Amino acid sequence: MSGTVAAVCLSTAKGTRKKPVDKVNLLASWGIEGDAHAGRWHRQISLLSVESIEKMREISRSRGLELSFGDFAENLTIAGLDVAQLPVGAYLQAGEALLEVTQIGKECHGHCEIFRQVGDCVMPKEGIFARVLVGGTITAGDRIALWRGIPVAVVTASDKGSAGERPDVSGREIAKLIASIGGRVIAYRVLPDELEALAGAMTELIDELGAALVLTTGGTGFSPRDVTPEATLKIIERQVPGLPEAMRRESYAQTSRAMLSRAVAGIRGKGLIVNLPGSPKGVRECLQVILPVLGHAVEILRGTGGECG
Numbered sequence: 001m002s003g004t005v006a007a008v009c010l011s012t013a014k015g016t017r018k019k020p021v022d023k024v025n026l027l028a029s030w031g032i033e034g035d036a037h038a039g040r041w042h043r044q045i046s047l048l049s050v051e052s053i054e055k056m057r058e059i060s061r062s063r064g065l066e067l068s069f070g071d072f073a074e075n076l077t078i079a080g081l082d083v084a085q086l087p088v089g090a091y092l093q094a095g096e097a098l099l100e101v102t103q104i105g106k107e108c109h110g111h112c113e114i115f116r117q118v119g120d121c122v123m124p125k126e127g128i129f130a131r132v133l134v135g136g137t138i139t140a141g142d143r144i145a146l147w148r149g150i151p152v153a154v155v156t157a158s159d160k161g162s163a164g165e166r167p168d169v170s171g172r173e174i175a176k177l178i179a180s181i182g183g184r185v186i187a188y189r190v191l192p193d194e195l196e197a198l199a200g201a202m203t204e205l206i207d208e209l210g211a212a213l214v215l216t217t218g219g220t221g222f223s224p225r226d227v228t229p230e231a232t233l234k235i236i237e238r239q240v241p242g243l244p245e246a247m248r249r250e251s252y253a254q255t256s257r258a259m260l261s262r263a264v265a266g267i268r269g270k271g272l273i274v275n276l277p278g279s280p281k282g283v284r285e286c287l288q289v290i291l292p293v294l295g296h297a298v299e300i301l302r303g304t305g306g307e308c309g
Contacts, residue, residue, distance in 0.1 A: 001081060001145065001146040002080070002081060002143055002144065002145035002146065003049075003078045003079055003080035003081025003143075003144055003145075004078070004079045004080055004141065004142070004143060004144065005076055005077070005078060005079075005094060005138060005139070005140055005141065005142045005143075005144050006050050006069065006077045006078065006079040006140065007020045007069035007070065007076075007077040007140050008020065008021055008022075008023060008024045008075065008076060008077075008138055008139065008140050009021065009069060009070035009074060009075055009076075009077065010024060010032050010034060010035040010036075010075060011035065011036050011070075011073070012034065012035075012036055013036050014036045014037065016036075016073070017070055017071045017072075017073060018035075018070035018071075018073050018074065018075065019070050020068075020069050020070050020140070022139065022140065023137055023138065023139040023140070024075070024137070024138055025135070025136075025137055026045070026097045026132045026135045026136055026137070026138060027132060027135045028132050028133065028134055028135040028186070028209070029044075029131070029132065029133075029208055029209055029210075030044060030132060030135075031044030031045050031075075031131075031132055032044075032045060032075055035075065037073075037075070040208065041131075042102040042103060042129065042131055043102065043103060043129040043131075044129075044130065044131045044132055045075045045076065045099060045129065045130045045131070045132060046073065046074045046075050046076070046123075046127055046128070046129050046130075047074060047075065047076045047077075047078055047083045047092075047127065047128050047129075047130065048072055048074035048076075048077055048078070048083065048123060048126065048127045048128075049077075049078050049079070049081065049082050049083050049084065049126065050077055050078065050079040050080075051079075051082060052084065052126040052127075053067060053069070053072065053077065072123040072127065073123065074123065074127060076094075076138070076144070078144060081144065083126075083127075083128045084104060084105075084125075084126040084127070084128060086101050086104075086128060086146070087101070087303070087304060088101055088102060088103065088104060089101060089270070089302045089303060089304045090146060090304060091133075091146070091147040091148070091149070091151070092130065092144055092145070092146060092147060093144070093145055093147040094136075094138045094142050094143065094144040094145075095136045095137060095138060095139075095142055096134060096135075096136030096137075097132065097134060097135060097136035097137070097138055098132070098133040098134035098136075098147060098151065098184070098186065099130040099131070099132060099133065100130055100131050100133055100151075100210050101128055101129070101130050102129050102130055102131050103128065103129040104128050104129075105125050105126065105127060105128070131210060133151050133186050133209070133210045134151075134184075134186050148182060149182035149183060149184050150178075150181065150182055150183045150184070150212050150213050150294070150295060150298050151183075151184060151186045151210060151211050151212050151213070152174075152175075152178050152183040152184060152185050152186065152211060152212070152213045152214075152215060153185070153186060153187040153188070153189070153202075153205040153206075153209065153211035153213070153214045153215070154171045154174050154175060154185055154187075154188045154189070154214075154215055154216075154217070155189045155191065155198065155201055155202060155205070155214060155215070155216040155217070156168045156170060156171040156189065156190045156191070156216070156217050156218055157191055157192075157193050157198055157216060157217070157218040157219035157226075157227075157228045157278070158190060158191075158192070158193065158218050158219075158278070159192045159193050159225060161190045161218075162190050162191050162192040163192075168190050169280045170217040170218065170276075170277075170278060170279060170280050170282075170283050171188065171190065171217055173217075173280045173283045173284060174215050174217060174276065174283055174287065175188075177283070177284065177287050177288070177291065178213075178215070178287075178291075180291065181291055181294060181295045182295065183213065183294075186209065186210070186211060187205055187209050187211060189201050189205070193218070193219050193223075193225040193226065193227055193228075194227070195227040195230055195231045195234070196231075198216075198219070198227065198228060198231035198232075199231040199232075199234045199235050202214055202216070202231065202232065202235055202268070202273055203235050203268070205271075206268050206269055206270075206271035206273075207268075207269065211271055212270065212271055212272065212298050212301075212302060213271070213272050213273075213274070213294065213298055214271060214272070214273045214274070215273075215274055215276055215287070216228050216232070216273070216274070216275050216276060217276045217277065217278055217283055218277075218278030219231075219275075219278065220261050220262050220263040220275050220276075220277060220278070221260065221261070221262065221278075222260060222262075226262070228263075228275050229262045229263060229264045229275055232264050232265075232266060232273050232275060233264060233266070235268055235273075236264075236266030236267055236268050236273060237266070237267055237268055237269070238266060238267045239264065239265070239266045239267075240265040240266055240267060240272070240274075240297075241264075241265070243265040243274055243290050243293075244261070244263045244264055244265050244274075244275065246289050246290060247261075247263065247276075247285075247286040247289050247290060248261055248263075250285065250286075250289045251282070251285055251286060251289075254285065261277065263275035263276065263277070263286075267301060270301055270302045270303075271301075272294075272297060272298060272301055274290065274294075
């Protein structure tokens, strides 16, 4: 499913019509640079289909009003893709930018100028809203398409790595392997082995940055500084024991030390967190065990498998 960005629009004040511009710059976790509706909330960008606007044009012309792109306060006007039919949780990609649909329609508390003049407005019923997972430039004429990948965040727990004393080879290994199931790293953190720092980062990555899958590496052993499982357990709502059990079972075939791993996995909201070992070899062995089920797990968790699969 794909379409074309017919127009890109912005306004510097809320409650006003947006004006078409040549291009806009999207900022991750914020929205369109310079737009009044940007911010750290779930409705960072608004989208409306050209087809929806055309329905309103037929009514407005009979009343002497000519409507243009941006008049409904939409940021992106889309041709060839009925955005109102997309489910919440769907992903859209335009160039490098990646969006997550967060809301369909809205409640209109005070009728807009178009409603007062025409007697109806299509935006509250057929407009959609999204947040920006990956920033980038969008220009009128760009292709926009449904994206069926997984937005992934990587967290490396390492005192030496966070201090710049050791390269993070394990984190790079995760990024390389996750691409095989359509994973795209949207955020990356190298943090010291501190419970609060790790818990806070994982919370932010899911709640604010929109990661559907958080993969950690390091901090799962017996050392007093190994607290990644504790940080994970502190913020998850439900455990997923089958994933670490499968990793330990397969790793045990290679070394009996696999039974010493304290790795856990769990669910926070619509995000899945999985602890992986701290070595590149351990990352490869364990991640390859669970890769075949991760895509399906994320689809079930987000409720997008039926609509977008």
